[in-house]
Amino acid sequence: MSRHTNANNQISSSLLSGLKLWLPPLVWMAVIFAVSGTPSDEIPKVEGWDVLLKKGGHMVAYAVLTVLLLRALETQTPSRKAAWLAVGIAVLYAMTDEYHQTFVPGRKGTGIDMLVDAAGALVGLRVWRWTGR
Numbered sequence: 001m002s003r004h005t006n007a008n009n010q011i012s013s014s015l016l017s018g019l020k021l022w023l024p025p026l027v028w029m030a031v032i033f034a035v036s037g038t039p040s041d042e043i044p045k046v047e048g049w050d051v052l053l054k055k056g057g058h059m060v061a062y063a064v065l066t067v068l069l070l071r072a073l074e075t076q077t078p079s080r081k082a083a084w085l086a087v088g089i090a091v092l093y094a095m096t097d098e099y100h101q102t103f104v105p106g107r108k109g110t111g112i113d114m115l116v117d118a119a120g121a122l123v124g125l126r127v128w129r130w131t132g133r
Contacts, residue, residue: 021075025068029093032061036097040106058113059120066090066124083125090121 046053069086077085094117098109 021072025065025072028061028065028068032065032093032097033100035061036101036107037104038107039104055113055116058116059123062090062094062117062120063124063127065093066121067128070125070128083128087118087121087125090124091118094118094121 066086069089070082073082073086076082091114094114097117098111098114101107101109
């Protein structure tokens with residue numbers, strides 16, 4: 001095998017490895033963006049459970065995002081630094097998502113939702129550590 005072919009194989013392998021790590025959090029961010037872009041009149045309301053389900057959805061979405069970010073970051077960054085970097089990215093994304101909602105009919109970005117998102121990011125970090133990652 002020539003040196004040139006071997007270098008190309010290494011680049012392909014590295015690219016594939018990077019995609020396996022970073023594609024999941026990027027796709028999940030796109031899912032969050034799409035869901036938060038749904039106009040309020042298209043979101044089903046569940047009598048008595050509406051607030052709990054919506055806030056719970058925020059927490060779960062950002063817990064999952066944090067876990068996916070940790071999975072990618074820990075391959076390149078020391079664990080403690082990766083943890084806070086993942087939470088920071090998730091919270092920054094929550095801020096941009098709340099801003100995005102101000103442009104969606106019937107929706108509004110709120111500080112409360114951003115705090116719930118941040119709490120979800122911390123839950124994701126705790127789950128990651130609890131599972132021994």
